[in-house]
Amino acid sequence: MSAEKELARAEWLSHADTRMVMDTLGVGARFVGGAVRNELMGEPVSDVDIATADTPERVTELLTAKGIKVVPTGIDHGTVMAVTPSRHFEITTLRVDVKTDGRRADVAFTGDWVEDAKRRDFTINALYADADGTVHDPLGTGREDIAARRVRFIGDANARIAEDYLRVLRFFRFHAWYGKGEPDADSLKACADAREGLRQLSGERVRDELLKIAAADNAGAAFRQMAAAGILPIVLPEASRLDRFEKLVGIEANQLFTSDALLRLASTLDLDAAGVAALAARLRLSNRDRDRVEAMLTDKTKIVAYLSIKEVRKALYLIGVQTFKDRVMLGWAEDRPGHNTFQWRAMLAMADSWVKPDFMLTGQMIKQAGVPEGPEIGRVQREVEEWWVDADFTDDEFSIIERLKAVVQATVY
Known part of the structure; x- marks a missing residue:
């Protein structure tokens, strides 16, 4: 396929905010990098970056005059951000590296598209596209490498x-x-x-x-x-x-x-x-x-493929949904390939639908049962809660109160 208007049908390219920004920047601007690469590869496009021969100051002037918000995200390196209702556009002036130290670079601005392409990392990232979708490969190697992945x-x-x-x-x-x-x-x-x-x-x-x-x-x-x-x-x-x-x-x-x-x-x-x-x-x-x-x-909670529903609920209560799901995934990865798939998936589904039950026993209720103020209240509450969890979170208030009385009689008096 000819490079002429090759990306013209790309959704992101024809979007109203994209058109507005490119029309404002004029013929000296082109799409660059990931958006061009991914569109040519049939991959999803997220960020839309733009390169321009104009200086950051001129870019800011043009966009501001159009009512487009500009954020100077990396002005020393020639980069500003155009903020529109639908997305942000990173706009960078064509540049060459003057000095590098393995971590950062000092740059100088240029109007040369080939020199800008040379300073990039990979050939597949050194392609540009005009506002009408015409693709440019200044180094002559990016298209071939994209086709070959x-x-x-x-x-x-x-x-x-x-x-x-x-x-x-x-x-x-x-x-x-x-x-x-x-x-x-x-x-x-x-x-x-x-x-x-x-x-x-x-x-x-x-x-x-x-x-x-x-x-x-x-x-x-x-x-x-x-x-x-x-x-x-x-x-x-x-x-x-x-x-x-x-x-x-x-x-x-x-x-x-x-x-x-x-x-x-x-x-x-x-x-x-x-x-x-x-x-x-x-x-x-x-x-x-x-x-x-x-x-x-x-976490040392027992997480295996054959947990009962009751054991799953107990684990969810004790360690929380996120840790439970993480432990399930790690356990699944330790299991033999292809084994217990249904069981592992079922536990993840239970975690996603689980609602943490409320433990209705309060400190006031414990005091009314005869426990004095102080650390004993917390200890008694923990003992009753452990029983409640083992009882699969019974909502029978009478049974909880009876358990409270039994704990108090056995350990407080």
């Missing part, structure tokens, strides 16, 4: 990686999401050779890439390739359970579950609470994510 660096792979060592992880991420067959040999060798440079990167950047790799359908192969290249021991040395990880990825794919990147990443680990804390500090996990990982890896 081949991920490879632009020009000298070693030079591209030296500009930003995060590109090592990005290579595995893009191959996991878009590649076909074995990784490009030259790119893979360059990544392996540059692996020590990954130690320069911040925990946040490494974390984000690891989670993006883990979310891919081909994440299992990607992690194995990273391990073989000596890269995984640097960025995730705790990953000792790739076998469980690969099984979990397969389960989510086969059962048509939405991929859960944090669960997948945690499945590679076999850590105690201290180990999780150290990992979380290094990768700058949020407190919420750290607590979730710690819970799923350290």
